[in-house]
Amino acid sequence: MTSLMLISAGLNAMLGGALLLLWRLDRRYLHVRQWGWSWVLLGGGLILGPVLQDALPAGPLRNLQMLLGATALMGSQLLQLAGALAYRGHALRLRLALPALAVAVLALAVLGLRDFHAALWFGAALLAVGSACSALLLWRGGHRFERWIAAGFAALALVHLSGPLLDPQGRSAITYTAGLLVQTALSLGLILLSVGRAHRETRRQGERFTRLAEHSLQGLVVLQNHRAVYANPAALTMFGFEEVAVPAPEPTDLLAELVPLELQAAARERHAAVLADRGARIEWDSTRLSRDGRVIHIRGLSSHLEWDGAPAELLVMIDDTSRQRATDALRRQALHDELTDLPNRNFAVERLRELSYLGAPPFALISADLDRFQLVNESLGYEVGDGLLRAIARRLTRRLPPQATLTRLGEDQFLVLIEGTAERAAAQEVVEQLMGMLETPFAVEGTELLVHMSAGVALFPQDARDGAALLRAAEAAMHRAKSRAGAAWLFFDQGMNGASRARLDTEQALGRAIAAREFLLEYQPKFRAGTRTLSGFEALVRWERPGRGRVSPGEFVPAAERTGQIKALGELIVELACTQLLDWQRRFGRAPSVAINVSPLQFEDAGFAGRLLARLAALGLPSGALEIEITETAAIGHLGRVLPQLNRLRSEGVACALDDFGTGQSSLTMLRQLPISTVKLDRSMIEPLPEVQASAVVMATCALGQSLNLEIVAEGVETEQQAEAAEALGCTQLQGYHLGRPMTPEQAGELLTLAFAAQ
Known part of the structure; x- marks a missing residue:
């Protein structure tokens, strides 16, 4: 009898060990491990209990x-119940x-100390209840084989x-004997049940x-x-293959067929690296060839895989x-200009x-x-x-x-980058x-057009150490060349940088200077020819x-005019001149004639003449106290805007003078059209006298002016x-350093005192 008991207990332990070995092959299934330990503990409990009870x-x-x-x-019974719960997807509450x-x-x-038989009944009852619960769990909702296992638990x-x-x-x-048969059958059934579930799960995962x-969109x-x-269907479609099994009948050599020749070495290296490293994950981005010869751009991830x-x-x-396209x-x-299909500024920079x-x-x-x-x-x-x-x-x-x-670069500006050119002579040859x-003229839309360029040349690294500075240098040289007559080109020199910075600095500071009223007027006297008596001033x-001293009018x-601030500056000049005229009128009882220079851009404002007349009226100044000077070139270039306002000023008594006469191309024909009272001969006409x-x-010129009743200065x-x-x-008035330099308002006031006293 003892031998039978030992055989039964040992067989339970061995079957439990088999279940544990099965679990080690696939550790996803917790119930297999729990049932394995349950059978091991059952065998051990039987040996320590009934088998060796009297040992x-x-x-x-x-x-x-x-x-x-x-x-x-x-x-053993607790683990058996836990395994049944785990099989059904539940967990035993350990608490x-x-x-x-x-x-x-x-x-x-x-009980065992007091009454072994009672203890035996109590233990048998607990084991029976546990097996019955396990049977119930596997019976409910189970398929046929699971119900056979449930019947085995009930038999147990x-x-x-x-x-x-x-x-x-x-x-x-x-x-x-019955236990040996039932446990053996149940253990084998549990092994088959676990193997069957693992197989079904594997098949389902596959x-x-x-x-x-x-169905993946990824190849x-x-x-x-x-x-x-x-290869999945997405990969087959991607490379232009028919949707057939791969390989069929022989595996396809993709390296030779689908990888461009220049990229095959990289593909070989990556393939070898992935095969040698189980943890390899290499992202790549490259071009490939489809089966019909199209070039396709592929983003891919290569990783290690065990296959067969x-x-x-x-x-x-x-x-x-x-x-990618x-x-x-x-x-x-x-990076390209749509109009000309040339690289653009972004590319150049x-x-x-x-x-x-x-x-x-x-x-x-x-440039x-x-x-x-x-x-x-x-x-x-x-x-x-275009x-x-x-x-x-x-x-x-x-x-x-x-x-x-x-x-x-934009509009009508081009840039030529000459790589490998170290000498000025080589650059000069290209620019020439x-x-x-x-x-040679260009034929465009049935019209022949002849155009010219102005160009500036800068050299790296002589003229600048970085691309942005070199571009500024070339453009500075181009702008200097553009100021010359006709087509011209110049090499950059460092003085151009200084001039450009000074010009920018002037433009940036100008608005603040106007707001702060950093400007003043000086007055250069004009004298009547013959008598040399004072006839008026030019403001x-x-x-x-501040901190820089006097800035030349030729700069500001x-x-x-470039920045559009000439209108604000012009308004300030009118204000300063009118204020000074009012002061002289209060001191002397009358005001002299003061001429102010007006930019043609000021006449773009249709209200310029009206505001000037309103200012004179508000201060109680006679309209004849102020004279407007405008250059003949400006008047001719903006005649449509200038003429109506000059006519209004002249009709209200404000005299108008044509400045720098003799420097334009149409001066004589304009004398009758413009409502002027004075012509000022440019110094270039006076300097050669008396040649x-x-x-x-x-x-x-004087004879023509006299015939038109014009003052000639x-x-x-x-x-x-x-x-x-x-x-x-025949000049009627004289102006220049020989007779009088520009004066401060105080000096001009002293000159007025003498002039009015002599009259």
């Missing part, structure tokens, strides 16, 4: 043996189970109850992967030795061709940055700007202007040397070629810049000989 004499060791046996049996286990073990121990419950029922010591041969792979390819052993017992490369790929289009749009690092090879930069291009747009239309720019771009692109890169290319604006007046030819010109009288000659030739 030790009564005493502490026997009591300990019985306690350990009871603990093993109750633990309740462990105290219950302790109570059961303690109850068994106490009956076996547990038969022990004390058939033998007071629990050693019935029937119980152990089916899921297959569905995911087959999946498994490579072994550059041959495709698997051998290492392989798993490729996860996305066809990025559309996005869009990116290329955006990049081209960002980036390329200059790349080339101008420390120790970089020398190169030259030419070129078309002369009077706006005239083409205004007279012939923007379509012709066509001209395209024609220029085509001609220059074809004829410039290979090392020269032509870009369009550039200028010569424009000597000359001066800028006393053009800056005010015969110069005298003849002045005499003829000789400007720039520097010597007595010039003064006498001007008087003799």
